[in-house]
Structure formats: structure tokens, C-alpha cells
Amino acid sequence: GDDWGWGGHGRGGGGDRGMADTIRVRLRGDSSTLLDDLGQRVAQYLAGVEGVIESEISGFDEVDELRLEPNEDLLGRLQVTGDTVARSISSAFAGSRLSQMRTRSGDLDITVGLDEEETDTVADLRLMRFPLTDSLDLPIEEIGELIAQEAPDDRHRRDRLANLSVSVRYSIDAKEQVIPRLEQALAAFSWPVGYQWDLGESWSGRWRNRASFGEGLYLSIFLVYLVLACLFESLRTPLVLMVTVLLAIPGVIWCLHIQGDHLDTPAAVGLILLCGIVVNNGIVLIDQVLRYVKSGMDPIIAIKNGARDRLRPILITALTTVLGLVPMAYATKMTVGPQFNTLGKTIIGGLSASTVLTLVVLPVLLSFFLSSKEPAIAPEETAPDPAM
Secondary structure: OOOEEEEOOOOOOOOOOOOEEEEEEEEEEOOHHHHHHHHHHHHHHHOOOOOEEEEEEEOOOOOEEEEEEEOHHHHHHHOOOHHHHHHHHHHHHHOEEEEEEEEOOEEEEEEEOOOHHHHOOHHHHHHOEEEEEOOEEEEHHHHEEEEEEEOOOOOOEEOOEEEEEEEEEEEHHHHHHHHHHHHHHHHHOOOOOOOEEEOHHHHHHHHHHHHHHHHHHHHHHHHHHHHHHHHHOOOOHHHHHOHHHHHOHHHHHHHHHOOOOOOOHHHHHHHHHHHHHOHHHHHHHHHHHHHHHHOOOOHHHHHHHHHHHHHHHHHHHHHHHHHHHHHHHOOOOOOOOHHHHHHHHHHHHHHHHHHHHHHHHHHHHHHHHHHOOOOOOOOHHHOOOOOO
């Protein structure tokens, strides 16, 4: 008859997630048996690499599972199909979504299912009752027989080759050194003919994400420059403004590195957003200075007056933005979630540093920029006298 199974659990990933990261080394070869032995040797070999905390075969631990062999006679008398029993048990373990509840932090799903503590032991599971019809529910030991057995090996083949992963945990502080060491160690390992390795799809995906991030950052800078060039009808003035983007980098480094965070995907998104945020302070300042210069004011005096007049608006705008991002940067799971912390910290650090440095560096650059510009109209004293 039909049977249904519950898989057991292998070894967990452990703690120290803030101090360590994991990379999977994927092994491929013709024979699954030889690959098992090779994986054990590779795991022991990589454990000796400097900076590696531990190394072990991942994803294929020997575990047990429970298989239910239903009582076909009982199901026939009750006119219940195997699919009905399977759906009832699956719904109890996976949970059923009933509705949603609106909260301040967003909509929350209301799901009804079994408490994990209720299925800690096989004895508890045997006494659990599952609905078979609208008016009948039976304990699982009456529905069928629970049989413990070894879980099947779920190892898959790709391109007709068996695959095995070795999980390597390493210290985040030594990340830049560990990865090249792993590559050198794997390259120096004595591999049997027909067996190969790579750093896994997750690591390849990281490099693809980095490349995509770089393209997005360059495109963002170019688009900001394009808009500024149209706004000021100049190709030189936007170049001065783009310096404000560079001034944000020290703040990003401080806010992430000092607090023990790293440049992950949300932080990369924050960098792209910074390109369009930090230039606003420079736009406000340069626009006011150019207005004074066009009115005939001396460039140096125009810079002093423009910086003085725009100091308060620039500081207030930056302060309100920073304060608005504090909940995101230091949120918990009860609010927006810690996955967006680095996004908020990146913008806070970059905007804070850029605001302060813009008020110091940009006036200096403007003084050189305005003094190097050719006067559009020659002074009257150099014009020829028509009476002569």
C-alpha cells in the first residue's frame, strides 16, 4: 500500500554565526562509494588549513525515519483513501494557513499545526489523533503501523556524476586569507582520475552577486551624474558634486567594520542608495553659491555666504534621515528584522560622514573650480574704446 515518511534530523550548523562563516566544497566523481571515502579524506585534509574551524561532510548524515504503512482494511471500511490520510497528516505537521492578522509591523499569517514538543518521541506520535472524516479521528497507531528505517540516501547526480559536499567553517576575520588557502590546498590534493572539485554554487553565486553589485553601483553613479549634468547644464559642476559620494566611504567603513558587520547584500543595496542621497547636500550648497556668483558676488564671498545660508538646512535634512533609519539599523525580529540592519547602518554611516565632510571639502573644491573658470564676458576696462 501507500506509505508516508518523516525524515530525521542530522547534525545542526551550531552557533558562533557572528564569528564564523561556512563554504561548501563540492566533490564530483563516477562512484558514490569512492566519493564517500574521498570526502572523508578531503574533510580531514581541509581541517588542517590555517583559519579553518572545522570541516565535515555535509548533507548526507545517516539518519532514521518513520514510515507509515496504512491499514488497508480499515481505510476500505471507512471509505477513506490513502490521499486523505496523507493530507491529514501532512497538514498537521506542516501547518495550515487560516488567515492573516494585521499588526504595526505588517501582516502575520495565522497557521494551525502541531507543536514540535508534541512529537518529540515515537510514543507521543503513536497517540496523536488525525481526522479521517468530518466526524471521525483516530490515533495514528490505529490508522497503520509505524516502522523505523534508515533514510534513503538523497544524494543526486549531475551530468551523470555523483555529488558530495564538504562543509568548511572558517573564521570571518580571516576570510580573505582562508579562501585562497583552501583553493591552494585543494589544488595540491592528490585527486583520483575522473574526480573534481569546486567551491559550490553558493560561492559562485556570491561572485555573481558581487559582479552584479558592481555593475549596479557604476550605473547608479552614471545616472546621478547624468541628472546633475542636465540640472546644472554643465559637465564640470557635476564632477565636483560626485566627490560627495567618495566622502561617504569612510562613514560606511566605520559604521560596518567598527560594529562587527560585513558588506552583505543589504549593505550593497545601501551603497547604491547612498549615491543618490549624499549628493543632495552638495546640490543645495552649490546651487546657492552659483546663484550668488551669477548675481555678481565675488566667488570666495559667495562660497562663504552660501555655506552659511545652507548649513542649517543641510544639517536638519541629514539628521532627520539618520534618525529615521535608526530603527532599521538596530531593529530586532519584532520590527523590520535584523536582515536589514546593515542597510540602515550603511546609509547612516555614509550620510553622516558625507554631510560633515561636504561642509568642509566642497567649499574648498568650489574655490578652485570657480577661480579656474573663464569669465563669460570680458571686463569693461579691457573692452576697446569706440571713440578712439
